[in-house]
Every structure is written in structure tokens, then in C-alpha cells.
Amino acid sequence: MISCARHLCETLKTRSAPSRAYATAGDAGKRRLNLPVDFGKSPLLHHTSATFQNVPDLPQHGKTTKLNLYQAVNAGLRAALKEDNKVLCFGEDVAFGGVFRCTMNLQSEFGPDRVFNTPITEQGIVGAAIGMAAEGAKPVVEIQFADYVFPAFDQIVNEASKFRYREGATGANLAGMVLRMPCGGVGHGALYHTQSPESLFCHIPGFKVVVPRSPTQAKGLLLASILESQDPVIFMEPKILYRAAVEEVPDELYTLPLGKAEVLKTGSDLTMISYGRPLYTCMAAIEAVEKASPGLSVELIDLRTIFPWDRQTVLESVKKTGRAMVVHESMVNYGVGSELAASIQEAAFLHLKAPIKRLGGWTTHTGLAWEKFIFPDTTRIYDGVLELMDY
């Protein structure tokens, strides 16, 4: 399916603010909470390699390069293609580098047999990937936007998810198959360039569902998905971070464990759980609320793998803090937050001092004019913390 999001991005930038057709916010001069995230200063990114020591499994020594998220995905794909000649990389417009540049120069380096374009057919792309993985190849395919994964849903839900299970003792499985897809809001993506369908994938067992928040994660988790996972992986890349999130990334091949959450900030009063892009909003809200209420401390957890998720890390944290909030862009009802809230309630009921709060997109579609109102922003998260603390 065709997208011109990048092209749109270039042209729209030059227009003056009052005439723009996409989401608006209040007067920038008066705003205190809903400020743009300063990725250059965000504590969620490794501005130097010195902070690598805070993350288990990140290589501590060796050369690093400052990369944005699409460059890190590109570096991960390059490392995988180099490491294992069974790795294949394909999808719509992948050959020239991809509409988001994630596969740039890979075809010239690894040849058109391993990096190539397919016809525009999502069900065909995923179907073909299943067949390749079943014969021992490692297909890393791209769905141009997560919004366009639905034609492949039958292949994902009925075929790939159930593949190992139904093959049983024949031993066939889809290890090494990875479905990459850009997801999430981008400010002006409207109905079909903003969706985050992760919870739909989590309702069907068989896939691991991964959402990185940063370049180091993107490379490490992608390499783990391709080279280490014995199960197929859905790898959702928040496209708004492709150019925005920049950090030091180890040059060498490394992997980050799937199914393991990362505690980004320790705290004692409330556990905030999120993944991908909203983590930056969460961090901004935490900084504001902790500044406004001295002594209050919020723990922030990056889930990294949405399913199967790290119950232990989340439950330990909530048992400690007694309050929990889950934040994501996708619709709040039946979302990842609902599953986490229910699981926390079951396993940590006696530790809870307040109801668990779910903050997600409203139960509507992402109309072009209102994106800023639909996804949880700093103000909503800030208010949510106060509400839980005052309960």
C-alpha cells in the first residue's frame, strides 16, 4: 500500500502554523506540561556510552556510533545479513532503502537475491515468509505501515501463530521469521498511518511482540529476534522516533533479551509501565510531577516485549510501590493496559493502594485534526499520577 508520509512530512514542514491541517496544541508560550520532548536531552537515551552500564546486556566497551532509530534498524539488519547468510530482507520498496530508509544500501551490499522488493501484497509477503522460515531461512520482512498488516492477518493468526503447534512432532517451526512494521502516531498520519495494533497480536499466542523505544534497543532487540528467537517475532518500530531518537549505539553485534522489561527509573510511590514512544511522554510527566510534589517518586518500566511480557519485573515493582499505571497509544479498552491491569490486580491485590490506571488512546479512530487529543499526553499522565496519589 502506498504511503507518502515522508513526502508529506517534507512539504508540510514549510507551511506556517495557522494554516496547517493536522493536530494543534495550545499556545506554546503558556504551556507548562505539553511541551515537545527534547530528545537531545532525554534521560531515556544514551547520549554517551557511559550510561550503557545501567543496562544489563549492553556491551560496555568497544566503539559506538551516534545513530537515530532508522539507522540503528539498518545497522541491525546489516549485522544480521552479515552474520547469517540465511537472513533475507524483503517487502514493498525495500530495495531502494525503504520509505523510512531502514534498508538503505543493504541491496547493494548483499545483492538482490537477499534484499528485494515484493509485489504489493501483505498476505503474500507474510505467507512467503512463513514458507521460507519453514525451510530454514530467516526472512525479515517489512510491512510498510502497521496499518496495512491486516490483509496479512489470516497468515499471521491462523498460519504463523499456530505453525509450531500444529506441526507438532514433525519439528517444523518459524525460528528467525521477523515481521517489522512502523507503528504509532506521527502527528499527521490520520487513520492509516498511525495505528498500533500490538494488542491484536497479543490475543493470539505464538508470536513474540516487541516494541523498541530507542536506537540501542532497536538494534539489540532486532538482532535477538532474528538470530536468537526460536519463535516468530512481530517487531513494531515507532516511526516518530525514526529520526527523532538519536543515541550512541555499539558498533558490534549484540543482542538484548526478549521477554525482559527494563526499569528506566526507580521510584517508591507508583509504577508507570509503558513501551515505545509514550515512554518519553511518561518521563516528561514524571519529571513535572516530581518537581511539583517534592518527595514523590515514580518508577518507570519499559516493557520492551509486549508478549510474552515480563510479569516478574512488573509485579515486583507494583508490590513495592502499591500503585500502577499503564500508558500506551493504542485504544485503551482491550489494550495492553487492560491485560496488565487485570494481571496485576490478580497477583498483587493486597499490595494495591489505588485502582490501576490505564491511559491509552480514546475509543475512536485517529482523525487527522485531533491526534494530539487522542494519544495520552504529558498533561493526562501528570493528572493520572495526581489522581492515583490522591485516591
Place this chain on the structure above:
Amino acid sequence: MECRAMMRPLLATCRRKPGALITRAGIRRASDNWASGPAQKPASDFVHFPGALKSQFTSTMKFRNPTEETAMPTYRIMDADGNIVDNSRDPQSASDEEILGWYHNMLTVSIFDLIMFDAQRQGRVSFYMVSAGEEGIAVGSASALTPDDVCYLQYREQGVMVQRGFTLKEMMNQLFANKDDYGKGRNMPVHYGSGKLNVHTISSPLATQIPQASGAAYALKMQRLINPNTPERVVACYFGEGAASEGDFHAALNIAATKACPIVFVCRNNGFAISTASIEQYKGDGIASRGLGYGIDTIRVDGNDIFAVREVMREARKRALEGDCKPVLVEAMSYRVSHHSTSDDSFAYRAKREVEEWKRRDNPITRLRKWMENKGIWNEEKETEARAAIRKQVLQEFSAAEKLKKPAIREMFEDVYEKMTPEAMQQMKDLKRMIEKYPKEYDVAMYEGGVKSLD
């Protein structure tokens, strides 16, 4: 398209360099399309639109009408009486012994079908699908494959399984979903699969296997590019004419053609998709006419003529592996003599007389039998003997498989992921607690290891 056009100048700098794999010279590849041909010359009578490279200009406005085209012919070697009509193709590309083997396999499928259809009627298996009338397509095509070739089936290809060496015991284990079933009792009956025979497990959703087969074929081609000593292999992908209406059929043929995959698509056109006659399924000349539209070598063959099916499949396999590889489409014509499945009474939508007519007039088994009798290698006595022996063997395996225990209850949770998730382990404990707390409510004795498997 705009984005792509914008990037074009960049491509001069990233033209293909020798990569990890050596690419064969002189082969036009999809990814070479950027360097489209020279600009059109003035007064040229050819169009050089990138979307149709060899289209000639015409001043006659003519809409092509499919009804003006003659239907693609149906290739046959042997007529309904078992006489050879095409002497240029030697049916004896196989020995008498092999041909007797095919006959035995077709007969086995047909007898197996009758017994299992009745077994379902008695409630001894939950479901069954016979393949009466299509034994020739399955056995004939499979006889042209090597054991290394990979097969993707729809569900009416028992003959492929038998021809590849799937035993009656293995079939029965699957149907009874017992502890020895390779599918560990997880799939409905007739959803066969075998790792050692290179047949992927059948799944119910129609046509999903077709793009998978294209991908598998590409992987086989890559295996040879990586290591030229790997034996040449193709994928054989089977589906009915109804399944060919699914989007996955379109996706698969288009991908197989654009990526030059060594695959043979075998469409069993038996005239019906459950109750839907092919007249309601498509308006064109069957499935075969579509192959050309995708740029695929295509042939229509008489599916009741096992010699024709085999020779077509041998040739298709050869072509699929030639040069840079390519897909081939075979449309094998037959008639679904049987009901769709044990859940279907086909006389609700077609005349019994029509079915009887087909049964009597033409049938792959009787056709080969006539040929064998003409040749003097078969007779009534041998027929009676073979039928009795097969029947006995099927019944033996039937009762053996029926007696075996069901797979361990634990297998319900295994293989969802490589390793059971903590969540699944907790659920297994919960289930165990329920079974132990309410022992009268659950019958666990029939499962291998009983409730202990949940530890």
C-alpha cells in the same frame, strides 16, 4: 511512486556489487528494473511504457473478449478405455512394477476412504474427507517428484501422502489423534503432515499454503545459491479450484513469478467447492487461463489420466528448475465423485444421476486398470486379491490406532512457543488443580500419563 522517482538518481551509486552470493550473469532480475530501456524512438510502432514493455501500437480499437478465445485444451495420453492416444509420450517412463505401485496406492486411498467414511458415520472418528475421483492427480503427480521435494497440500491429496510413503499406520494415528500422531492430536482428521516426507502439515484455511509454498520454493533456490552442491528441489503446491478464488492464490502466483521460484502449482479442478459449482466460482477459462496473466508456464491436463498427470508433472518439475528457476501451473481436471466431506450431503445440490454417470464413465483407477489389463499385467483375480489384502491391512491399522491412548494433556500447552511461558505453566497448574479437585468431572485415563503429565 513519487518517493521512488525521487530516489532514482541515488541508485546510480548503489548498483549491484558482488554481494555475499554470486549472481548469475545475463539473467534479468526484478531489481534491475530501474535501468529501464532506452527512450522510445520517434515514429516507433512499439510502446515503451514501463508497465508493458513489448506492446505494439494499434489503430484498431479492439477489446479482447474472453469468449472469443478457445478454451485451453486438456492434455491426455490415454483415453477412457485405457488406450494410448499420444504415442510420443511414453507412459513407460516408469517400469511395470512402478505402475503397479501407483495402482496399488490409488486403490489403497480409495478403500481407505470407504472404510473411514463409514467409521465417521459410526462416530469412531470425528471427521473425514474422501478423495474419490482424484486419486490419479495425487498419485500421478507425486510419482514425478523426488523425496526431497517439498509438498504443501490442501486436504484432498491423500494419494500424495501414500505415494510419498506415508503408511496406513501413520494415517490412522492422525485420524484418531492418538499419542503417535505427529500433530500430537491437535488437528482435525485428514490434516496430515510428515517431516521425514517433506510434507508440511495441512491447515484448514484455504489457499494459505499457496504463498507459503512460493516462499518455500524461494528458500530452496537460495539454498542452492549458497551451496551449489545442494540437490535440486522444487515445491509442489496443491489446491482446489475454489481455493484459487482466495486472495492468497493471486499473491502466491504473482510472487512466484516475479521472484522466479522453482514451484509447481497443481490445481485440482473437480467442478465443485462444497456446493458451489465452478460456474459460480469463476467466469474465465478455468484456473489455467490465469497462469498466463501472471507470466507463468501453464498446462491443463486430464486428471483421470495418471500417465498424463505424471508426464506433465515431470516436465513441469524440469522447467521449474531450468535457468534462474520459474513457477509452472498445472490445472488437473476431474470430477468430485464424493461428498465434500462427512459433514456434507452433496445430493442436496447436484443430481445423483450425474455423479453415477461420472463414476461409471470415467475414473482414474478403472482407466489405469484397463491399460494394465490390455497389457496383460493385471486381471480380475489379482484385483480381488489386492482389494482384500488392502482392506485387511486398513482394518488392522484401524483397530490398532483406535486402541492407542490420546496424547498427554500437557501437549495442549506445549509448542505454542519453543519454551512454555510462565503464564502457560500457571494455567497448567490451574488445570491440574481442577482435575484433582473434581476427579469425577474429567476423564483423564485415556490420555498418555493421565493427570501426571501436567506436573
